[in-house]
Amino acid sequence: MRVPYKYVARRVVYLIAVVWVAATLNFVLPRLAGRDPVMERLIEMSGSGGRRGEWITELAESYREWAGLNEPLWQQYVTYLRNMLHMDFGRSMMNRRPVLDIVSYALPWTLGLLGTTTILAFVIGTVLGAFSAWPGASRLVNAFVPVLMILSVIPPFIIALILIDLLAFRAKLFPLAGVYTPSRYIELTSLDFWLDVLRHAALPAISILLASIGTWAMGMRGMLITVLGQDFITFADAKGLRRPRLFLGYAVRNVMLPQTTALAMSLGTLVANATMVEIVFGYPGLGSVLERAIRNFDYNLIQGCVFFLILGIAIATFILDLIYPWLDPRIRYEKV
Secondary structure, eight states, X not given: OOOOHHHHHHHHHHHHHHHHHHHHHHHHHHHTTOOOHHHHHHHHHHHHHOOOTTHHHXXXXXXXXXXXXXXXXXXXXXXXXXXXXXXXXXXXXXTOOBHHHHHHHHHHHHHHHHHHHHHHHHHHHHHHHHHHHSTTOOHHHHHHHHHHHHHTTSOHHXXXXXXXXXXXXXXXXXXXXXXXXXXXXXXXXXXXXXXXXXXXXXXXXXXXXXXXXXXXXXXXXXXXXHHHTSHHHHHHHHTTOOHHHIIIIIIIHHHHHHHHHHHHHTHHHHHHHHHHHHHHHTOOSHHHHHHHHHHTTOHHHHHHHHHHHHHHHHHHHHHHHHTHHHHOTTOOGGGO
């Protein structure tokens, strides 16, 4: 199906507007906290480095000038938007490294973990939920329903703590934290290195998968049970259609649109859950970086991390919005 230019242009405008509003909130909210990141950082440095207290005021002025925090708020906002367009978020107040370098290192780990687990959980949960709702499902499939119900209400970080205790601390089958063994030489072409990375990523991925699969399965099961009582299913069954076609072409296809909509609406929650899991496992993704930035009240690093999370969620929602007509032929771009 050809996508009209006007429709895509309108959605791109919406995407830009969403990113701009979110970026503005990202600028304003940290400054409403009433904390002075420069003074807090200098007090910490004076306590650990033995600096005399009378130097702090002079250093604070110099530090604010370096960070651009001595300018009027509106000018800081204009500078922030201009730098954002160039993907320049300044330097971290903690270690003065460029924010983009820090985010560029952490982003692939988050994309790999969250992207893989989200797709797998959505597919597996949707399939399990569909089969568990279909009349005549096997006892094995029905036996999973109580387990899925329990998993759907447990936060991923709770599952993560349980897995750490059982599989990492007691059974010692997986590492406790990190992304690879520190003593191992980083060789991107080495199979042993990537197997070590997979071992470290196994527990975070399983934690997110278990919680997400239960959520998608229960949502799919509930919607499919509702659809099975509709007249068009009864009519298709009375026509003598084969069970696989009735299941896939009539029942499942009609609930994939709301299931996909639920995926788009829950992307923010998925990112928040993945952030908590990364913190629990010390996984070097955006979640761990953002947690350290918030703890140290690092304006620039907070803005950089949140911006890329917002941008990722907005682009994913934009893509899901474009594929709606492929999921449900009743939707037409011209009528939107």
